[in-house]
Structures are given as structure tokens and as C-alpha cells.
Amino acid sequence: MGFQEDYIFWALAHYFISDQEYRMIQLSKSQDELWLEKLEHKEAKVIRLLKYNLDWSNWMQRDIENTAQKAESIRRQLGRKELPILNIYVTAYPPVDDYEFRISAPFMAEKGKASVQTLIFDSSHPESINRIEAIFHDPLSMPVGEFTETDADEVKHATLSKAVSKAKKEKALFNFGKPFFTYIFVFIQIAVFMLLEWKGGSTDTSTLIKYGAKFNPLILEGEWWRFFTPIVLHIGLLHLLMNTLALYYLGSAVERVYGNLRFLFIYILAGFGGTLASFIFSPTLSAGASGAIFGCFGALLYFGLIYPKLFFRTMGFNILVVLGINLAFGFTIPGIDNAGHIGGLIGGFLATGIVHFPKKKKPWLQFLFLAVTASLVAGLLKYGFNEPGNLMNEQTAMVMAQEYIKTEEYDKARSLLADFINEEEASPEVYFLLSYAEIKEGDLQKAKEHLDHVINEKAAFHEAHYNLALIYLEEENTEKAQQHAQKAAELNPGQEEYQQLLEQIADLETSGQQ
Template sequence: MGFQEDYTFWSLAHYFIAVQEYRIIQLSKEQDELWLEKLEHKEAKVIRLLRYNLDWSSWMQRDIQETALKAESIRRQLGRKNLPALNIYVTAYPPVDDYEFRITEPYLPENGKASVQTMLIESSNPGSIKQMESVFHDPFTFPGGEYTETDADELKQSALSNAVNKAKKEKALFHFGKPFFTYIFVFIQLGMFLFLEWKGGSTDTAALIKYGAKFNPLILDGEWWRFFTPIVLHIGLLHLLMNTLALYYLGSAVERVYGNVRFVFIYLSAGFCGTLASFIFSPTLSAGASGAIFGCFGALLYFGLIYPKLFFRTMGFNILIVLGINLAFGFTVPGIDNAGHIGGLIGGFLATGIVHFPKKRKSWLQMLFLVFTAGLIAGLLKYGFNEPGKMINDQTAMIMAQEYIKTEEYEKARLLLIDFIQEEEAPSELYFLLSYAEVKEGRLQEAKEHLEHVIKDNAAFHEAHYNLALLYLDEENAAKAKQHAQKAVDLSPEQQEYQQLLEQILERETSVRQ
């Protein structure tokens, strides 16, 4: 086989690798058969290049069938619905008998989905290369003249070196750092879970609030560190296990790509942004590493923005599917803080844009990300602290008021409830708590008015009737006291203190008559 065929073969190989950016799947030991792949290409996802002097078309037909079987095997390994393959023969001359009818249409085996389109490139006929123009929009042409063995070897080395260097660069992108802080965060959240269990339970509201869960009233009260501490707290064992598993896999991937220091910045920034979004859009108590973990998704999406071809060829579709499932799960299952998830996703993407890739600066892009992120965070914080009433709902207001009352901080409870009631149409339970705090502060008239509001809104609120009876008794208004005490007993006869109060009022009434 002459140098002309060698040179043609390696010229095509170099063109596919260096210009069309195909990757080597397999090179035969004799280096006369080369398999390449580029899944992004619509018409030729796989190329098989064979240097062989054809004789009879029957041999070519059998070879096409074997090529189709191998292409089908590759299709199954890749999990593709279909796989168009381009089969190119580099030969000195075409077969001696009729062969055109065998390659006019792509060959598709029975029960197979990998089609094979065949082309013959004659080394003695440079014009035969024009067949490729229908598949590749960057036409390939040979320089004229004869070629030596050295020319063919140099072209071969150039093609193979190009392929190896590209593979090394791509591999280096996924192995910049080794996971270290991923494991540190895993151990921290495991340790904090055990600590919470020791201090009252990871599902205990009081313990979660005490040790750093996201709780809007306390953030509004100045406890800014609660934007970060929820990252390492989890509510229940299942919540912990799911997030730990996700952190182990996603965190490891992000830390390998971006390195240790960048990973810490991305993870904590995403966690902060997730908590901030939850603070703005979800007033309920929350905790968990979910926002930071979604930030890892955001970091991988940034990878896809910068290296789209490599992203979709490696992990892209899997990442998008898993992310879509998690977001859909968050939107459809009640009790999930999806605001925190989306905030973490966006925060992780933006944080990655700020630090970019190791040893690859893009100053203008990084500055753009930094300015936009700082402006967005500042705007959200300003909105949240300027609209405190919108950051609290019935549940959080009640929980916070109960905590204040438990610690005998009655003024704080009263001020919190008054602020909330002025902003919202509060339920009767909050008015009742407010009246309790007012009684403890000696604001009896205000307490009485709020208790009257409670029973007007909910006539079956027996605790309110009982407390009103006490207040009217203190005012020496026996008739009103008797009326509300009797109502409390009627509504909840099993409460002994209600019965005792009614008996006390009746005894006073009897003694006054006597």
C-alpha cells in the first residue's frame, strides 16, 4: 500500500480531529482503521475510517454490515435512540465490479438503529473527497503533488498528538482538585445532627431555633448569622441522609473541577443565597444544606455555559434530568422550601461566575458577575428588612411569641405581635397570645379588648372566655365574670380550673347577697 493512501488516510484523520473536533474511540494495532466520535454532530456522530485497497464489492458489503453491528453496539453503550455513522474507505482504486448501488443509501440493519453511510475516497483521485461536502460544511482539499513516507508519518504524529493533548486538557478540567472540604461539610452536618438530637431532637422547633435554623423574626432582630447556620442543620434523619448523599456526589464533582478554595466559596455563597431567598419568599422555619447543594448544580451549569460541548458529552444530560426532577419534586410536594432551592441554584451559578475556573481568568466576565451578584443581594436584603411584615407569617409569629413568653420577655412578645397584627389579618390565636403578654405587663384594658376580639372572631375559644372572666373578676364585674366563666365551662367542662373559677364567682355572689 503506497504512501499516497497513508497520506490521504492521515490527512482525513487530522481533519476530523483538529478541525471537526472528533475524538478517537479506537485505533487498530496496524493503524489502518480508526474510529472517531462526536455526538454533537447530527449527520455523523461516529466515523469509521479504513485504509484498504478494495477489490470486490461483495467484500465491501460484508464489511459494511460488520461496521453497522459495531456502530449498533456503540449506540447501545451510549444509550442513544439513533446513531448515524459515516464509513469511509481510503483506497487506491474502487472495486472492480459494480458497487455504487451498495452505498447509494445508508445501510440500516434489521432491528438496529445505527445507520451507516459509506463513502469511497480514492487517493489517486483528489476530487473524490468532494463527497464529504454533503456532511461537513467545511470542505476538505488535498494539496497537490506526491507524498513521501516522512510526510505521512508527520501527519500521523500531528493527528495523534492533537487527539492526546485535547483528551489531556479535557481530563484536567475534571481533576483540578481532590475532594476535601466536601467531606468536612459532611462531617459537620452529621455532627450537628447528633448535637441537635442530644439537645432535644432535630425536629424540635425550640432546638432548631436555638441553634441556628432560618427563622425570619430573629433574622429581622439582627441575627444575621442565621443566613449561614441553616446550611449545617437538618430536620429529621431522612432529610439528613438525602442531603448528605447529594453533597457527597455533587460536592465532590464541583470540588474536583473548581478546586478546594473555590468550592468553599461557591458552597457557602449558594447556601447564603438559598437562605436569603427563603427569607424573602418563605417565612416558615427552615434548615438544611439543600440550597448549598443546589448551588453545586449551579456550578455545574456554569461549566456547561463555558464548555457546552464537553458538558453535554459528559455529564450534561444527567445533570439536567436530576435537577429537573428535584425542582419538580419541590414544586409538587408540600413542605419543601423550593425558594431556598432556587436561590441556592442561582447563587451557586453566580458565585462560580465570580471565581471562574482555576488558572483561567476572565476578568471582565468575573467583574460583571460580581457587580450583578452584589447588587442583587443588596436589593433583596433591603427589601426584606424594609418590609418586615411580609417576612413573617402566622406560624412564625406564634412560635416567636411563645418563645418570648417562655423566657418571660413579655414586652418583646407584645411588640412582635402588635407589629404583625397591624400588617396582617391575624388569627384569634395571635390575639390571645398578645392579650397574655399584655396581662403580664399590666396592660389589662388592652388585654381585655383583644380577648373580646378573640371571642368575637371565635366564640368557641374557651381559654379566651376564662381569661376574660379573670379580668372582669379583678374589676369586680361579677356579672360579666360569671357570664364568661360559665361559657368556658360549657365549652370545655373537663377543665377543672374553669369549674373552680365559676364556683368561686358563685360563692362571692352568694356572700354578697347575704
């Protein structure tokens, strides 16, 4: 092979890398075979350049078949349905025998879906230039004449420099910063989990509320910090392990791309977004870093928005699959706060748009993201605080009432439950809890009415019968007291208090007769 073929080989490589944005994926040690990739191109997702003196067409046929087998392997690795490959031979002369029929149509791998379209570049190559220009819809300028070793070395150096420069720029996008805050948050959530376990248990409702879980009634009372504190709280060991593992991998990736301070902003705003969405759309108590972690997904999706080609060539498919699986689990498995997940995803995407990429400013785009984020947050907060009736369900009302009862704030518990009963169709359990608060406040008549409602709705509610027995005993109606105490004991024979109450009533009746 002479300098003429060297020059053509590297000139073609330069055209594909520089003008057509192909990426170098493999260069042989002898530097006479080069593989390039651009998966978004429809007609030539992969290009193979080979510098070789073609003597006989049967050798070329075997080489095309081997290339097709390699292409099929690449297709499977990439998970593509089809993979068109452009196979270009740079040679001093075409094969000496008949060869046109071998390259007149793309060669298909046996039982495969990879196709190989072959072109031959020889000393007279106008036809090949025309075919390349037809494929890429872009002119290919190829000088004619004799080329020296210096000419070939210059275009080779320019081509390799361009390829290396592109690779370095791409690598730099993924390695701007080193994870720091990711590890800080991992440490914090493990430490907080240990604190919760020490103070009463990470699955204990009272403990979770005390240490900052998202609880709508308290947010409505002004405890705004509950939009942020749930980010480091977790309910149970499995919840902690799953989120810590996800944070370690996703958080590290995002922090490397965006840097430490940008990651901190993205993570906190995503966590806030997740809690805000949960506040609006899910009345139940919740906690966890899931919203902030989904915000990391949002940050990577923003990366895909700005660098779509690089995104889908590297991590895009895997990110979308994992995200889809997580969202599907959220919609199908009960108990998962999917509103928080989606809110975190959106929050992370918007937060990333506000800070954009390190050393790359887009003021108008960043301002647009800031305006959209501010408007969305303001609108959701206004809706949440102006329509509080939509933010509480029966479970939330009962949990809040029980917290009031623990602190002996019976008037607050009574007011909360009475308001809920007036607005919603409540279960017997709500009426029973309301009656308990009324008993503690001395309103036995109201308590009796509500306990009657409980046993009418749920006759086997033995605690209601027991409390009714106590009220009737207080009113010195031993007959009614004995009737309900007997019923409570029948429903739950193992309850010692019920037996003691029956004995107490029997003693009163005996002493009364005497």
C-alpha cells in the same frame, strides 16, 4: 495494505481530530478501525474509519449492516432520536463488482433510527474528498503521490498525540483538586445535627432559632450571621441524610473541577444567596444546606457555559434532568423552600463566574460577574430591610411572639402581635396569644376584648373560654366566670384544670351565700 493506505487512513483521522474537533472513542488493536465522535455535528455525529481491501461488494454490504447495528446501539445509549454515521473505507481499490448502488444513499438500520452514509477512499479519491468537504464545509488537503512507511508513521504519531493531548486536557478539567472542604462541611453538618438533637431536637423551633436558623424577625433586628449559619443546620434526620448525600457527590465533583479555595467561596456564597432569597421571598423559618448544594449545580452550569461541548458530552444531560426534577419537587411539594434553592443556584453560578477556572483568568468576565453579584446582593438587602412588612407571615409572628413570651418579654410580644393585627387579617390564634401577653402585663380589659373576639370567631376555642373565666373570676364576676369555665369543660372534658376551676367557682359561690 500498503503504506499508501496507512498514510491516507491516519491523514483522514488527523483531519477529523485536529481540524474538525472530533474525539477518539475507540481504536482497534490492529489499528485499522477507528471510531470518532462529535455529537454537535448535524450530518456526522459519529465517524467510523476502516482500513480494508474491499474485494466484493457483498462483504461491504454486510459490514455496512453490522455498522448500522452498532450505530443503533450507540444511539440508544446516548438517548438520541437520530444518529447519522459517516462510514469511510480506506482501500487500495474499490470492489471489483458493481457497488455504487449500495452506497448511493444512507443505509438505515432495520427498525432503527441510525443511518450510515458510506464513502470509499481508494488510490484515486477526488470524489470522496469533495464529498467530505461538502459535509464539513472545510477543505481537506490530501497530498498525492507515493508515501513511505516514515510518512505514514509521522502522521499516525501526530494524530495519536493530538488525540491523547485532547483527552488529557479534558481529564485535567475534572481533576484539578481533591475534595477537602466537601468532607469538612459533611462533618460539620452531622456534628451540628447531633448538637441540635442533644439541646432540644432538630425539629424544635426554639432550638433551631437559638442555633442560627433563618428567621426573618431576628435578621431584621441585626442578626446578620443568620444569612450563613442555616447552611449547616438541618431539620430532621431525613433532611440531613438527603443533603449530606447530595453534598458528598455534587460537592466532590465541583471541588475537583474548581479546587479547594474556589469551592469554599462558591459554596459559602451560594449558601448566602439561598438564605438571602429565602429571606426576601419566604417569611417562614428555614434551615439546611440545600441552597449551597444548589449552588454546586450552578457551578456545573457555569462549566457548561464555558465548555458547552464537553459539558453535554459528559454530564450535561444528567445534571439538567436532576436539577429539573429537584426544582419541580420544590414547586409542587409544600414545605420546601424553593426560593432558597433558586437563590442558591443563582448564587453558585455567579460565584463561579467571579472565581472562574483554576489557571485560567478572564478578568473582564470575572469583573462583570462580580459587579452583577454585588449589585444584586445590595439591591435585595436594601429591599428586604426597607420593606420588612413583606418578610413576616402569621406563623413567623406567632413563633417570634412565643419566643418573647418564653423570655418574659411580654411587651415585645404584645407590640409585635398588635402591629401584625393592624396590618394583616389575623386568625383567632394570634388574638389569643396577644391576649395572653396582655394578661401577663395586667391589661385585663384589652385581654378580655381580644378573647371575646376569639370565641366569636371560633366558638370551640376552649383555651379562650378558660382564660376569660380566669379574668372574670379576677373581677369577682363569678356568674360569667362559671359560664365560660363550664363551656371550656364541655369542649375539653379531659382537661383537669377546667374541672378544678369549676370547683373553685362553686366553692366561692357557696361561701358567698353563707
